[in-house]
Amino acid sequence: MSARPRSATGKARLSTTKVALVEAAVDVLRAEGFAAATARHLAERAGCNQGLVFYHFGSVNELLLAAMDHVSAERRARYDAAIASVHSPSELIELAVRVFSEDVASGDAALLVEMIAGSVSNPELGTAVKARVEPWSEFATGALRAAFERSPLLGRMGADELADAVVALYLGLELLSHLDRDTTKAIAVFEKVRSLSSLADLLAPRLP
Amino acid sequence: MSARPRSATGKARLSTTKVALVEAAVDVLRAEGFAAATARHLAERAGCNQGLVFYHFGSVNELLLAAMDHVSAERRARYDAAIASVHSPSELIELAVRVFSEDVASGDAALLVEMIAGSVSNPELGTAVKARVEPWSEFATGALRAAFERSPLLGRMGADELADAVVALYLGLELLSHLDRDTTKAIAVFEKVRSLSSLADLLAPRLP
Numbered sequence: 001m002s003a004r005p006r007s008a009t010g011k012a013r014l015s016t017t018k019v020a021l022v023e024a025a026v027d028v029l030r031a032e033g034f035a036a037a038t039a040r041h042l043a044e045r046a047g048c049n050q051g052l053v054f055y056h057f058g059s060v061n062e063l064l065l066a067a068m069d070h071v072s073a074e075r076r077a078r079y080d081a082a083i084a085s086v087h088s089p090s091e092l093i094e095l096a097v098r099v100f101s102e103d104v105a106s107g108d109a110a111l112l113v114e115m116i117a118g119s120v121s122n123p124e125l126g127t128a129v130k131a132r133v134e135p136w137s138e139f140a141t142g143a144l145r146a147a148f149e150r151s152p153l154l155g156r157m158g159a160d161e162l163a164d165a166v167v168a169l170y171l172g173l174e175l176l177s178h179l180d181r182d183t184t185k186a187i188a189v190f191e192k193v194r195s196l197s198s199l200a201d202l203l204a205p206r207l208p
Numbered sequence: 209m210s211a212r213p214r215s216a217t218g219k220a221r222l223s224t225t226k227v228a229l230v231e232a233a234v235d236v237l238r239a240e241g242f243a244a245a246t247a248r249h250l251a252e253r254a255g256c257n258q259g260l261v262f263y264h265f266g267s268v269n270e271l272l273l274a275a276m277d278h279v280s281a282e283r284r285a286r287y288d289a290a291i292a293s294v295h296s297p298s299e300l301i302e303l304a305v306r307v308f309s310e311d312v313a314s315g316d317a318a319l320l321v322e323m324i325a326g327s328v329s330n331p332e333l334g335t336a337v338k339a340r341v342e343p344w345s346e347f348a349t350g351a352l353r354a355a356f357e358r359s360p361l362l363g364r365m366g367a368d369e370l371a372d373a374v375v376a377l378y379l380g381l382e383l384l385s386h387l388d389r390d391t392t393k394a395i396a397v398f399e400k401v402r403s404l405s406s407l408a409d410l411l412a413p414r415l416p
Contacts, residue, residue: 116387120322120383121244130387161396161399164393164396165397168397169373169376172376176375178334179328179334180334180338188368192366192369196365
């Protein structure tokens with residue numbers, strides 16, 4: 001928790017509480033999971049009154065979605081920067097392997113899996129969570145277009161469907177890794193894909 | 209619930225109860241989800257005393273795993289039969305599309321997703337559930353070998369890693385479809401794969 005300036009106005013203090021609650025939700029989802037993310041526990045972690053969860057977010061689920069948005073925005077900024085240097089399938093695959101490893105190490109993969117698992121029995125939350133996966137399909141479409149720049153192959157494969165498949169694959173691998181906290185298989189899949197990337201480059205010749 | 213023969217011995221009656229509990233667990237996981245699968249509710253559905261859940265299975269989780277095994281065995285028998293007629297990538301893709309559609313329609317996809325989601329916060333159950341995904345990786349390896357029969361391409365791609373990727377993709381698509389009960393994207397991915405199957409056949413020429 002960062003020290004708050006003494007001169008903080010009421011409004012600034014409220015906003016600090018809001019940020020603290022989002023950070024608490026991120027930490028709890030990463031380390032303890034969806035089931036542990038109760039209003040009481042999140043408020044304790046944020047050092048505030050439980051009522052402020054509802055004052056600021058309306059419900060625990062809305063706070064958890066805000067935590068998801070917060071992490072997504074951070075990841076997106078990082079990956080938008082990384083994608084600028086991708087100009088071939090092999091460069092995209094290198095990036096994908098890095099992203100997966102970073103997401104597992106940071107707990108972002110766990111957070112995503114926990115939110116998805118937690119929302120399976122709640123269709124309203126499920127719809128909100130699925131809507132938050134959507135931008136990643138768009139991101140994957142952009143990344144694929146960058147990697148297969150000017151190659152006619154991507155059009156044939158269908159960039160949108162391929163992007164959806166990549167996101168689903170990614171999610172499935174994270175889910176299986178999270179179940180027994182074992183990333184061996186996921187890493188083996190990525191390593192295999194990496195070893196094939198020179199083949200992918202041959203399949204996607206750039207036009208002059 | 210089927211009528212029980214009047215002449216049933218005590219042992220046969222017990223075994224009928226056990227079957228009824230497994231069937232109740234299958235029905236509840238498919239239609240209501242993991243959270244609804246309590247000992248009380250499952251016993252009610254099976255028309256027996258709650259204590260018999262523990263007598264026969266030791267715990268609710270063991271009963272749910274037995275339900276998973278029951279469904280897996282049925283599916284496996286169906287797909288082992290279907291795989292016998294697969295001799296090319298396009299035939300495999302046709303089968304994969306059919307399997308996915310059937311699993312969504314029957315509720316088997318929902319059952320799998322519910323078990324996975326329910327076990328995310330329980331590493332012991334998670335490990336047991338992941339172990340039950342493993343045979344599907346082996347099945348996928350066999351199916352890929354049948355489809356790419358005598359083609360050198362599969363060896364290059366790595367049958368095991370490709371099989372793991374197919375299972376993860378399948379799981380990810382089922383999960384996303386289950387979140388908002390919308391299979392549109394998953395079907396679009398499969399339709400695209402289907403439209404590419406003639407290309408896959410060209411890439412996997414059979415040796416004479």
